[in-house]
Amino acid sequence: MPMIAPKGVAISTRQHGWLIATSLLIALACNLLPWQVDLLWLRPDFLLLVTLYWAIYQPNDIGIGSAWWLGLMEDMADGAHLGQHALAYAVAVYAITFFQRRLYNFPPWQQILPIMATLLIEQLMTVVIATFVGDSRQVLLYFSAVLTGTLCWIPIWYLLRIQHGPARPRQQ
């Protein structure tokens, strides 16, 4: 009897390296777009959304480690404390790995709630870290980005799915 028997649907391990890298770079660029100061609160974290997409569909390429490095890039782009978003991204992807198998088979509209919960976890982590470092201001407003981020999930999902190749055979 084999010790490790594969369970469930086999996850595609095709190489998508260039696509993953390009989409992540574009997402980071979107985070750097000029926004009006008053609307800045609503800016969704595109990099995190794309990272979560790949964590669901290419878990062998984007895991906790890569998420940590991507978060570090966001820290540098944002001028935040180094490590703040890095840790939050790692925790978010860790949360996603628990439901990765299920999310993989969900249609995008069913993924919305877990994605929203994950975005919430990420924002909470950032706020907690910022509080530890000694900041505290306007916390509630900050969470408005969770809602806009959730709204962006479906468009991003379809955009990446088009690039990602033909749809998987859907389980009945």
Place this chain on the structure above:
Amino acid sequence: MATHSHQDLFPHGLSAGAKLLVYLLLSIVLITIDARFRVLKPVRAAASIAVFSLQETVQKPWLIWRKMDAFFTRQSQLLHDNQNLHQQSVLWHLSQQRVNHLEQENQRLRALLALQQQHTLQSHAAEIIGVPRDPYERKITVDQGSQQGIQAGSAVIDEAGLIGQVTRVYPLTSEITLMTDKDQSVPIQINRTGERAILFGDGSNHGATLRYLPNNTDIRVGDLLVTSGLDGFYPAGLPVATVTHVDFASNRAFALVVCQTLGAVDRNRHVLILNTAKNSGHTH
């Protein structure tokens, strides 16, 4: 056993939880180093160059659109603006003559009093290229850096008043901490009475508070606050804020004075950096 050689106890390397723990510890170390010791400056400088080039690429279409928009401005609009500016220029000219006169007089008086001469200010115009999303960071990034001679500690103004202070200088960009940042404080004096105080940012968009003013201070709503120049970083006499709310409650040790800052980064994209810093250290 040869048949089971591929079956390791941990076939996927570290478990997710263990990985998370490793990165958690790594993050804590990094955050502590960054927040307490400020030794990651060169790392940030290198990253800022990469981010700046990416930012420029992303913002290019937007800038081109703005240029095109400016090109197609209506003729009548231009004529109207031109006339207005002309009128304004005459007025400025008039007041400039008065300023010249006063400056000369002031210099004579200073010489008489053997006071230290105030040196004239060098300034750099800069454009805002980035505003971080983080609500804790009342900071902006501008497109002038150490290559252009920007020094940390310099005051930053717009046409209405003081905005903040240069806190980090990178080769091509620099980071400005707004005076509304909760860690920022500006030594001011009340223009009407000349009383000195310190203005603290409160982390919101336009808000700041005057702390440690006794309850019998002569301060009213609408008073203009200007820099006192006592710290040696901000030149004296720059307009900073107006008082919007005063509360002399006897149950507090000090008066509650809320102010609204005059300069604002959400109004335009250009700021002026005044080179007043005498040393190039990191200052708050």
